Amino acid sequence: MPDFPVIDAHLHVWDQTRLRYSAFEGSPLFGRPYRVEDYQRDCGALEVEAMVFLECYADFWEGGGQYIEEIEFVEDEQKRDPRIKAIIPMAPLEWGKRVGPMLDRMRDEHPSVRGIRRIMEFDANPRQLTMSEGFIEGVNLLADYGWSFDINPNYTQMDFIREFVRHIRGVPMILDHCGKPGIRQGRIEQFREDMQYMARHPDMWVKLSDLPPYASENWTEEELRPYIEATLDAFGPERTIYAGDYPILLQSTNMTEWVDVLDRAFADLGLSAGETRKIYRDNANTFYRLGL
Template sequence: MMPNFPIIDTHLHIWDFDRLTYSAFQGHPLFGKSYQIEDYQRDCENVEVEAMVFLECYADFTTTSGQYMEEIDFVEDSAKLDPRIKGIVPMAPLEWGPKVEPMLAEMKELHPAVKGIRRIVEFDDDPRALTLSDNFIEGVNLLEKFGFHFEINVNFTQMDIVREFVKHIPNVPMILDHCGKPGIVDGAIEQYRSDIRELAEHPNLLIKMSDLPAAADHENWSEGDLRPYIDATIETFGFDRTIYASDYPVCLLAGSVTRGIEVLDRALAGSSETELRKLYRDNANKFYRLGLPVSV
């Protein structure tokens, strides 16, 4: 099964080792090479994609500098090769607090494809101290001034941090990437239900249905392993606040772009076309301000 309309992929990673430095990927058997837009085009196979949103790729940074603008430049060059790249979500050092404002202003003024910011806290030395620091919270709240949203990237062991963090972000639109990387291998479905039930109480937070196989046993996962998490997500956030994404090429750890969509389609069998269009396209168009025609 495949959607019978073009979809929007809201989580595309591409990287170029010749242009930027990615120490986290070096030596990795799958990720230790460049992934360009041509690779994504090939690996989408028969999936019809109307537009993509690029997500930052954890390019090397320090406490005082990073490759933030250089990554945007790389993606803008890639968009010249494939203009379906309609949005960019770069990294910015929001933990700088008010000192990050000039960088955000530059992104807003000079790079109109920038739609929001992601600052991965999952891999930080102290995710709790970072996420709940006054400076980080101030930096995230600054995004409202520029019309940007914030993407939350954690794993299920850090969701208690997220539950506290979102209480301090009343107005900035947010989205939880990859369903918060639930503990599928650990069978942590009850924790997942509890976490997202509380998070869904915040109307400015959406959830990204992406790459659940990567949170399962990469080699031996089944649709039955994923189904409770898909069901819980839809039951809690509904079709109005859930957005599809592939998480390419991370999805290759446990499958493919095509297989991920097939699993999701079977889980959502019986849903209306209106609901499926919201999940696969319309919510993304609205949340990421892509300016594509509204479905009729």
């Protein structure tokens, strides 16, 4: 366990009494609210200095969605736990320049917003969405706000993600969950190639988070270690950011076990105390502009 408070760069909280999340309906684990009090309890001995909220795929539709409502919900959570220092909501970036008024409202009325995540992974046609002229235009628009973009694909989609990032300039980007690698499928060579390619983009960072759900049901540290090593080999301690992905990680692990796995990997790889601190705290503070 780190001997300093960490920054958790990927926290979800949701409440089905406030918003609708069709993706969680019928799930024994996720079909109920998760509030900041649940997170506080499940952190256990892990000391957390600050958290970054990531949008939770609240329902959206053609021409609209619960974009502002989700921000307002998280702002209520902030009142009970002000350690939530940044909010990364969803916005329909595929609208291109037409999304500008919504982004203006987020900037002007919700100062905790630091960037946008528009998940492409679950779209009806992820490649078509990601490579569309409107989507690329919308992501590039974030440069005007000084905001970042969280990229959330899985390993089967990395071919067009690699193509997509070539069209983005001046927008800090971060690959969530290491691109959800095919660990149980044994895709380590593809993963190494993807990480090396993505790391060559000057504005790209990676979120070292929640690998166990993509490994075997009874995963071992030995199964995860090559993916942790490949991530650090590509991005180094300077552009790698720790995150918990609560409560999604509860499918396969918990907050303290995941940190213990990383602690042992960092020690075995010979990372210095300063490099470890960058991954657990300082890089998130820089990337999400938390001012801590």
